[in-house]
Every structure is written in structure tokens, then in C-alpha cells.
Amino acid sequence: MIPEIGHFALIIAFCLSLILATVPAWGAWRGNSVAMALAPSLAVGMLVFVAISFACLATAFLQDDFSVQLVASHSNSLLPPIYKFSAVWGNHEGSLLLWALILAFWTAAVAVLSPQLPLLVLSRVLSVMGAIAIGFMAFSLFTSNPFARLLPGAPADGGDLNPLLQDPGLIIHPPLLYMGYVGFSVAFAFAIAALLGGRLDASWARWSRPWTNIAWGFLSLGIMLGSWWAYYELGWGGWWFWDPVENASFMPWLAGTALIHSLAATEKRGLFKSWTVLLAIFAFSLSLLGTFLVRSGVLTSVHAFATDPARGMFILVFLAVVVGGSLTLYAFRAPAVSSRVGFDWVSRESLLLCNNVVFLVATLTVLFGTLFPLIVDAMGLGKVSVGPPYFNAVFVPLMALLVPVMGMGPVSRWKRDNVSRWRQQLLIPTAVAVLCGITLPLLHAPYNIWVALAVLLSSWLLLGLLQDFWQRLRNASSTASGVKRLTPSYWGMVIAHLGFAACVIGIVATSQYSVExxxxxxxxxxxxxxxxxxxxxxxxxxxxxxxxxxxxxxxxxxxxxxxxxxxxxxxxxxxxxxxxxxxxxxxxxxxxxxxxxxxxxxxxxxxxxxxxxxxxxxWMWLGAILMAVGAFAAAADKRYRRQRVATKASSEAVLHGA
Amino acid sequence: MGPRFKLFLPLFLFALLAIVLFRGLFLDPSEMPSALIDRPLPSFSLPALGGDRQLSREDVTGEVALLNVWATWCVSCRVEHPYLKQLADKGIPIYGLNYKDSDSAAQRWLDELGDPYRLNIADREGTLGVDLGVYGAPETYLLDANGVVRYRHVGVVDAQVWETVLEPLYRELKTGQVAP
Incomplete structure (x- = not known):
């Protein structure tokens, strides 16, 4: 009975997503505020019914209901209860339901936490998210029903969860990763709503920023857990394999990193508008592409789910509609002329531009490397596999290019800076960093030039942050008031950049010094x-x-x-x-x-x-945790809420005026 | 080229990508080379078929050789078998990995059809098969003199596969061979 309730709840949620995708969007088009006002309740309703559905599936697993096909093939009565629960998403059908649940969660979160958004924008955003939900719930209901029964002939015991997945890290790895993947749908929805409304101003960037940061933080944690799990569970001490599925999670992360930085420039300076919108589309498209790669069977991987061409076709069509549709919209609606706001070559803007170029190149590199076997195969040129040598050869120089720019970022100024100020600001950090780079690797014989380079770059990063920090305190009347004046988004930036420095050191030291x-x-x-x-x-x-x-x-x-x-x-x-x-x-x-x-x-x-x-x-995983903490801290900045109050006040004023 | 045109570029690139992905749905990625290519054959300790000896990695390495994964339950292996005998007659060293099979059935097979193998590893549980990443029998691995996996062929080795793919590689490894 319970599985049937779950199935039914999923159907109801699907119907709600259909209404959510159409009615508020229609309302926004025709200016019908009643239709628009339906959006938040529909979003919450969708969450409630997907949650019921998910709870029913979890119950079937916890109660060992082996008449449900999914339970019979992925669980076992001897399995410890916590793994029975995580077995819910240890398979294709259940993990898809988890996707839908998290998407519904993000949709409802936007609905509940943004009462200050203009109704027009909110209804568009929620409609876009509803449309994405249609795709995933239809995927679940029509091709991968998790509630299918094995009747008659239910087995006495189940076939067990893949032992690789019976692990504490794997209990929370998929939910975190999906929080990240799916979280980019919020930035995507905001970008689409802005394109639909034709208003690409600083406000949409400000609205998207906290959501993007949170999603990116979750994605960082999810990737880190996956790497940690591979390290201790696969038994050969590797922590990153450039496996297609790892790449599938890494690409949205790279694009998301570019997006976060580009959003900063768009919010603060109104720059890179079209570019930022494109990145928001790109980041979420890569999440969808990852889903396609994992579930369609086009690439082999240790992670790949059991596959079925019908599923591959479904998600490819879905991908074509979402990505193709949004890029078409972009082509017609994005502003074609570059913004009138200018900036000097010596400025924070140009450094952020460097960041964007590096991360975009990195994303495309990984994308190309991941798809290359498929491209070659599709052209009938045979089978190839692209391994770590390719990725490492491209990645190491890219990161080595990135870090010097990163070190200058915090001390730089918007719009126009000057070289002599940079020289003066960075003289001491540079000298100390060079000293650290030369001396610290001496602690570990034999002397390793790569570690020396990593220490040099990381300490340059650290010292640049310290210099900026000191500068800010010095300008304040007292240290306490100076510290108080620093905003959470500043702290977030500092913590995340420190995390990156820790990652660089960890990766290089462990690759160079490991003995086995x-x-x-x-x-x-x-x-x-x-x-x-x-x-x-x-x-x-x-x-x-x-x-x-x-x-x-x-x-x-x-x-x-x-x-x-x-x-x-x-x-x-x-x-x-x-x-x-x-x-x-x-x-x-x-x-x-x-x-x-x-x-x-x-x-x-x-x-x-x-x-x-x-x-x-x-250090690598610690760095990833720091990056996530930084992202969450930045999202907690009061600025986003204060702006909301202000917009609320002004929209109320408009209402009262009218 | 108008300014609007460049905004269509992402859409155009995506369309290309979608075509590749569409093609990809109809291809079989499991025909991919082994992850072990250019990595040493994993070490193992398994009994020899038809004897009490324990075999280890050292028993099948030392010269350029083929490692053939086979089983009596595998129909294609029966197709492949005569050609393996021809290769063995030409002096190509072939080692067998009897995969998830029963020893008596395997022994009967060799008695009836002839034995092209120098040695046969009895991998009853398929543990070495898992380490090698075997998808199914038959599969053939080309090992160099240091026991490093150089090539993997999934499916039947016949005259065409041997002459166009395996033999050139085999010759190359043979001539470029350095003492282990």
C-alpha cells in the first residue's frame, strides 16, 4: 500500500509542477497577478508531495518490502538500517527521486525566502523551476518508476546494496552533490527570468548571488566527499581519477566558480551582463549534462548506473529542450551591445575577467577531455580513452596562471587601480612568499621544485589576503571596530581563498611526496x-x-x-x-x-x-571544506537581506502609491 | 558579423554537442580499452588448472605473451579455440585464464579440443578477472616482457584481429624487447 501512496504522491507532484510551470508564467505574461500569486503555494505543495513520495520509498526500504522491485534489487534484510536508508539513492530510480526532492526543496526555498522579490520576477523564477521539475518527474514516472512492484513472486530476500556504497561517506555524498547540482537551477531560473523580463540589471545578480554561493558550497562538499571516499574505499590510495562521472561533477563546479566571480562584477559594477547570464545557463546545463552522462550509458565509468537507451533518449531530449531553449532565448534577448560602464586594464574587473577566462578554459578542457572518446567514436575513428596525463598537463599550468591573479584580487580596487600602488602593496608579500617557497620545502628532503612552486603560490595568496586584511584594519579607528566593519561576504572570500591555497598545497605535496x-x-x-x-x-x-x-x-x-x-x-x-x-x-x-x-x-x-x-x-579536503564554509558565510551577508527590505519598502510604496 | 550573431554561438555549439551525444546513445562504450593499459598485470595467487601448483604473476610474465580469458560456458570461446591452437603452433606464448568455471569441465574441454595454453590459471571466483576488469569471456590481453598490459581485445580473436591488430603490436613489443 505504502509504495502506491508514494507513486500517487509523485503523480500529484507532477501535476502541480505542470501548473507551476504554466499558470504563473502565463500570469507574468498577461499581467494577471492572481495567477502569479499562485506560484509560491504551488512550489510548497510540490515539495510536500515529493517529500511524501520520497518518505514512502524510504519506508519501503526500511521495512524490507521486497515486493518492490527496487528494494529487492538494492537492499537486503541484513543491511544495517542506515544503509537501508541510503540505499534509497544508491540506484538510478531512487537517486532520480532524490533529484526531484531536492529540486522541489530549492523551489520551495526560493518561494518562502523571497517574499521581497517583485511578484513578476518571483513567478517567472518559480515557473522556470517548475518546468525543470516537470522534466525530472516525468523522467521518473515514465521511464524509471521507483515504485514498480514484483508481483507475484516477490523474493524472500533482496540482492543487497552494492558493497562499494555501504559506507558512511556515501550516505551523504549524493545528497550534498545534488544540493549543489540542483542548486544551480536557482541561478539558472533567475537568469531565464531576467531574460524573459528583458531586465538584466544589478538586481538579478544580487538576487542570484546567495543562492549560487550556497549551491557552489554544497557542490564543493559533495565533490570533496566523493574524493575522500574514493581514497579510502577503492583501496589504491588515489583520490581523483578524472573519471567521466567525477568530471561530470567537476565541470559545474568550475563553471560555478566562474559564475560566482562574474556575478560579483555584475552586481557591483553592472559589467559582463550577458556573459554572467550565459555562465548561469552554462553551469546548470553542465549539471544536466552530468546527469545525462551518468544515466545514459554513453561513457563507461565505475559510477555509471545500469543503463537503458530509452532513458538516455529521454534525458537527451530534455537536455535539448532546456539547454537549447535557454540558449535560443539568450541569443534573442541578451543585450548585444557591451555595457557602457568601462574599466581600466589595471583594476579588479580585469582580474575577475582573468579568473573567468581561466575557469572557462578549465571547464571546456574537462568537457572536451570527457567527451573526446565519444566524439572520436561517433565519427567512427575508433576507441580512445583520455586519461589523467591529458587533464594534468592542462590543469597544472592553468592553476599556476590563476593563483598569481588570485593573490592580487583582494588588494585591488574596482574600476581603476594603478600599477605603482600594486607594486607598493605587494612588495612585502612577494618577498615573503619567495622566501617561504625557497625555505619551507627544505623541511622535507629531497628538495622538490613543484612543492616549492606550490608553496610560493599559496603563500603569495595567503600573504595577499593578510596584507589586505591589515590594510582594512589600519584604516579603521581601532582594531575592534575594524574587525566589526568587515562583512560576512568579505570573510567568506578570505576563507574560500585560504581553502583554495590549502588545496593547492595538499594536492601538490601529496602527489610529489607520496611513497607506496x-x-x-x-x-x-x-x-x-x-x-x-x-x-x-x-x-x-x-x-x-x-x-x-x-x-x-x-x-x-x-x-x-x-x-x-x-x-x-x-x-x-x-x-x-x-x-x-x-x-x-x-x-x-x-x-x-x-x-x-x-x-x-x-x-x-x-x-x-x-x-x-x-x-x-x-589539506586538500580541508581546503574544500574551507571553500564551502566561505561560500556559506558570504551567502549569509546582511547586504542581501538589507537590499531585500529596501526593495520591499519600495514595492510597498509603489503599491500604496497605486 | 553583427553583434547579435555572436550570441547565437553558444546555441550553435550546443547543437553540435547534442548531435554527438545523440550518436553516443547508439554506441557501445563497453568496448573501451582496459583501465589497466600500460599498467602491470595485478599480482595474484591462484591454482593452476589440472595440477596442485599455485601460480603467481611471475609464472605468466617474462616474455611477450597473450593472456586469454575463457570459460566452458562461453560459446564464443569455442569459436575462438581453433585459432588459438593455430597461434600456439606458430609459437606464440598464450596463457589461459579460466574464468568462473569448474575445473573438471575445463579439463574435459582441453582434453577434447586440444590445449593451446602454456599454463592455465583457474580463476574460479573471478577475483583476478575483477582486478583485470574483465567484462566477459573471451577477452585477450597482450602482455609485454615486463608483465605490463599493453593491449586488450574484447571478443573473439580470429585471423583478422590477429593480423591487423594484435600481431603488429606483438612484433613491435618483441623487437623492442628489453630484458626484464
């Missing part, structure tokens, strides 16, 4: 790695809730002192019989020690073991 050994070890053996002594004590049999495992016991010491006990496992999941490697990690701020089991070798109890020493790998 693949070797055969017998119980009792000891191996030395980067100054740590790994002693293999024994192999034990352990039993988990739904698996049995061989567990190796390691003791790690350094100069005779105990450091950690590491117990990697080789698990065999009972329901599916699949074998999984569970690495054991001793995490630290400056280094990770990592042991993963390979295969048993010979008959005398020896195993192939992978020992890794990974310096500073945590």
Missing part, C-alpha cells in the same frame, strides 16, 4: 616506509553484520615508539558474494599512513599488501 610499496608480507614481517616501521602481526577472521572478512593486524612504530594499529580488511559480502577491500588509515594533518590488503599469496599465510605514506593529503 606493493609487497608480499608474511605475518611477522616488518617493512620500513618513510621512517615508519609497519609490522604485520597476524591475519584474523572477523564477521560484520552482512559480511565476513580477513583482517590483517598491523602495528606501526616510528623510532621504536608506537604510532598506530592499522587493521585493513578484505571483505566478502554474504548476499552478493562480492569482495571488497577496506583500507586502514591513520590520518594526520601532515601525513596519512595507509594499508590495504591485496590477495593472499601462496599457502604460508602471506598476502600482497599495499603500504602508502601520503603527506598532507588532508
Amino acid at each position: 610499496h606493493d609487497l608480499k608480507m608474511e605475518p611477522g614481517d616488518s617493512r620500513e616506509l618513510a621512517g615508519y616501521e609497519f609490522r604485520f602481526i597476524e591475519v584474523a577472521q572477523v564477521r560484520g553484520p552482512n559480511f565476513v572478512a580477513d583482517e590483517a593486524r598491523f602495528e606501526v612504530t616510528r623510532n621504536g615508539e608506537w604510532v598506530a594499529n592499522l587493521n585493513p580488511q578484505k571483505r566478502r559480502y554474504l548476499a552478493s558474494g562480492s569482495i571488497m577491500t577496506e583500507a586502514a588509515i591513520d590520518a594526520g594533518l601532515f601525513r596519512d599512513l595507509y594499508v590495504a590488503m591485496g590477495e593472499p599469496v601462496g599457502t604460508d599465510g602471506a598476502w600482497a599488501m599495499r603500504l602508502h605514506y601520503k603527506p598532507m593529503v588532508r
Whole structure:
């Protein structure tokens, strides 16, 4: 019964999205304020019914209702309850419902949190989001019904959740990632509404900014969790593979980064208007493209869902309608003449322009690399695969170009700056950064030129921020009042840029300094790695809730002192019989020690073991967390709310005047 | 070129992309090269078919060779089998990976149809197959003298595949061979 209620609720939500996409949009066109005023309630109603639907599916999973096909093939009665719950989105149908739920959530959030938006704009924005919701709910209902029953002949037990997904990181990774992906739909909807209304002014940029920041923050967290999960779950110590699906999440992030910076220029200076609108369309289109790549089966990937050409066709048509439609609208409605506002080459605007160029090139590079195998195949030229060498070769120089500009950004001024002021401002930071770049890598022999470069760039970034910070405090009457005057959006920028610096250091240090050994070890053996002594004590049999495992016991010491006990496992999941490697990690701020089991070798109890020493790998994820915190902080800036109050007051004045 | 024209550029590029994606729906990406290309064959310890020996990576590496994934349940393998014997007669080293199969059935197959393999690894559970990323039998991997996977062919190896694809690579590896 419950699955039927869920199915029915989804149908109702679908009908509501149909009304939401049409009636308020019609109202906005004809100036019918009754039709427009329906939009917020419809948005909230849509959320309520999708949530009911989702809750029903979750209930079916938690109650082991194996008569539901999805539950039967993706869950198992032995599965711990938390994984039964996360199994809801550990498959194509359920994750699509999660997409719809999050989209409904964002739509309702816009409806509830923007009473100050002019009704005309709000109804257009919500209509656009309703139209996107139509697509996803139709996709779910017509091609991927999560509530399909297996009747008669429901199995006694389910086929189990893919063991790779039975992991704490994977419980929250998809929801965070989808919050990011789908969150870009808000910026997209604002951009479309602005194009429809023909008013591309600073106000739409100001309205979109907090939403874009929040979505970008979630996306950063989602990508970071995915990378962290790959690191400890896949068992070979890699944290980024340039896999098509990773790229699918990385491309909207890159485009989103460009969008955030371009929105700043549009809001503050009224510049780059058409460009910013295009980026908003681009960021969300890349989210949709990612969905297409993951679910259509056009590319192979460890992440790809079981695929079906009908689904691929559906989402391609949807993609064509949404992206093609919005780009057509853009072509006809975007202002063709560049803004009259000018700026000097030496100014913050030109630095933001550099940021945009770098991130756009980066996005297109990843897009091209991801699609290249497909393009070659489509032209009948054979099969190729594009690997990390291509991506690294393009990415490293791009980032090396970006950071110097990033360091200058905060100290620069809008509109017109002068070179001699920059020289004076950045003299000390440059000198100190060069010093750091030369000396800090000396702490780790042998001297590594890439790490030196990374330290140089990151400390330049850090010192540029410090210089600016100091400057701001110095101009204030007292330190306390100076700190008070700094806005959350300033803090957000500082934190996010620091996060980026931490990421750069983490990535370069871990790629350059990591040591790994693949070797055969017998119980009792000891191996030395980067100054740590790994002693293999024994192999034990352990039993988990739904698996049995061989567990190796390691003791790690350094100069005779105990450091950690590491117990990697080789698990065999009972329901599916699949074998999984569970690495054991001793995490630290400056280094990770990592042991993963390979295969048993010979008959005398020896195993192939992978020992890794990974310096500073945590900095990368810490950096991503800082970036997200920065984005959230910036979105919390009072400025956005204050502006709202002001617009509310003025719109009320207009109403009263009328 | 009017100023409005450049605003159509994104739409135009997207249209091109959509065509590629549309074509992509009708292609099979699973025919992709293995992720292990240019990476060493994973280490393993598995029993030899028809013997008590334990085989490891060292037993099948050391010279340029083919590693053929086969099984008695695989119909295409039966098609492929005679050609593998011809290759073996020409002196091409071929190692077998008997994939998710029963030893007795596999032994009977070799007794009846002949044995082109130098050695056969009995991968009853398919663990090595998982490490290799096997999609299904038959598959053939070309290993160089250092045991690095150089090429992967999914599907039947026949005269055409051998002559146009595998043999040139095999010759190249053979001549460029350095002692391990």
C-alpha cells in the first residue's frame, strides 16, 4: 500500500509542477497577478508531495518490502538500517527521486525566502523551476518508476546494496552533490527570468548571488566527499581519477566558480551582463549534462548506473529542450551591445575577467577531455580513452596562471587601480612568499621544485589576503571596530581563498611526496616506509553484520615508539558474494599512513599488501571544506537581506502609491 | 558579423554537442580499452588448472605473451579455440585464464579440443578477472616482457584481429624487447 501512496504522491507532484510551470508564467505574461500569486503555494505543495513520495520509498526500504522491485534489487534484510536508508539513492530510480526532492526543496526555498522579490520576477523564477521539475518527474514516472512492484513472486530476500556504497561517506555524498547540482537551477531560473523580463540589471545578480554561493558550497562538499571516499574505499590510495562521472561533477563546479566571480562584477559594477547570464545557463546545463552522462550509458565509468537507451533518449531530449531553449532565448534577448560602464586594464574587473577566462578554459578542457572518446567514436575513428596525463598537463599550468591573479584580487580596487600602488602593496608579500617557497620545502628532503612552486603560490595568496586584511584594519579607528566593519561576504572570500591555497598545497605535496610499496608480507614481517616501521602481526577472521572478512593486524612504530594499529580488511559480502577491500588509515594533518590488503599469496599465510605514506593529503579536503564554509558565510551577508527590505519598502510604496 | 550573431554561438555549439551525444546513445562504450593499459598485470595467487601448483604473476610474465580469458560456458570461446591452437603452433606464448568455471569441465574441454595454453590459471571466483576488469569471456590481453598490459581485445580473436591488430603490436613489443 505504502509504495502506491508514494507513486500517487509523485503523480500529484507532477501535476502541480505542470501548473507551476504554466499558470504563473502565463500570469507574468498577461499581467494577471492572481495567477502569479499562485506560484509560491504551488512550489510548497510540490515539495510536500515529493517529500511524501520520497518518505514512502524510504519506508519501503526500511521495512524490507521486497515486493518492490527496487528494494529487492538494492537492499537486503541484513543491511544495517542506515544503509537501508541510503540505499534509497544508491540506484538510478531512487537517486532520480532524490533529484526531484531536492529540486522541489530549492523551489520551495526560493518561494518562502523571497517574499521581497517583485511578484513578476518571483513567478517567472518559480515557473522556470517548475518546468525543470516537470522534466525530472516525468523522467521518473515514465521511464524509471521507483515504485514498480514484483508481483507475484516477490523474493524472500533482496540482492543487497552494492558493497562499494555501504559506507558512511556515501550516505551523504549524493545528497550534498545534488544540493549543489540542483542548486544551480536557482541561478539558472533567475537568469531565464531576467531574460524573459528583458531586465538584466544589478538586481538579478544580487538576487542570484546567495543562492549560487550556497549551491557552489554544497557542490564543493559533495565533490570533496566523493574524493575522500574514493581514497579510502577503492583501496589504491588515489583520490581523483578524472573519471567521466567525477568530471561530470567537476565541470559545474568550475563553471560555478566562474559564475560566482562574474556575478560579483555584475552586481557591483553592472559589467559582463550577458556573459554572467550565459555562465548561469552554462553551469546548470553542465549539471544536466552530468546527469545525462551518468544515466545514459554513453561513457563507461565505475559510477555509471545500469543503463537503458530509452532513458538516455529521454534525458537527451530534455537536455535539448532546456539547454537549447535557454540558449535560443539568450541569443534573442541578451543585450548585444557591451555595457557602457568601462574599466581600466589595471583594476579588479580585469582580474575577475582573468579568473573567468581561466575557469572557462578549465571547464571546456574537462568537457572536451570527457567527451573526446565519444566524439572520436561517433565519427567512427575508433576507441580512445583520455586519461589523467591529458587533464594534468592542462590543469597544472592553468592553476599556476590563476593563483598569481588570485593573490592580487583582494588588494585591488574596482574600476581603476594603478600599477605603482600594486607594486607598493605587494612588495612585502612577494618577498615573503619567495622566501617561504625557497625555505619551507627544505623541511622535507629531497628538495622538490613543484612543492616549492606550490608553496610560493599559496603563500603569495595567503600573504595577499593578510596584507589586505591589515590594510582594512589600519584604516579603521581601532582594531575592534575594524574587525566589526568587515562583512560576512568579505570573510567568506578570505576563507574560500585560504581553502583554495590549502588545496593547492595538499594536492601538490601529496602527489610529489607520496611513497607506496606493493609487497608480499608474511605475518611477522616488518617493512620500513618513510621512517615508519609497519609490522604485520597476524591475519584474523572477523564477521560484520552482512559480511565476513580477513583482517590483517598491523602495528606501526616510528623510532621504536608506537604510532598506530592499522587493521585493513578484505571483505566478502554474504548476499552478493562480492569482495571488497577496506583500507586502514591513520590520518594526520601532515601525513596519512595507509594499508590495504591485496590477495593472499601462496599457502604460508602471506598476502600482497599495499603500504602508502601520503603527506598532507588532508589539506586538500580541508581546503574544500574551507571553500564551502566561505561560500556559506558570504551567502549569509546582511547586504542581501538589507537590499531585500529596501526593495520591499519600495514595492510597498509603489503599491500604496497605486 | 553583427553583434547579435555572436550570441547565437553558444546555441550553435550546443547543437553540435547534442548531435554527438545523440550518436553516443547508439554506441557501445563497453568496448573501451582496459583501465589497466600500460599498467602491470595485478599480482595474484591462484591454482593452476589440472595440477596442485599455485601460480603467481611471475609464472605468466617474462616474455611477450597473450593472456586469454575463457570459460566452458562461453560459446564464443569455442569459436575462438581453433585459432588459438593455430597461434600456439606458430609459437606464440598464450596463457589461459579460466574464468568462473569448474575445473573438471575445463579439463574435459582441453582434453577434447586440444590445449593451446602454456599454463592455465583457474580463476574460479573471478577475483583476478575483477582486478583485470574483465567484462566477459573471451577477452585477450597482450602482455609485454615486463608483465605490463599493453593491449586488450574484447571478443573473439580470429585471423583478422590477429593480423591487423594484435600481431603488429606483438612484433613491435618483441623487437623492442628489453630484458626484464
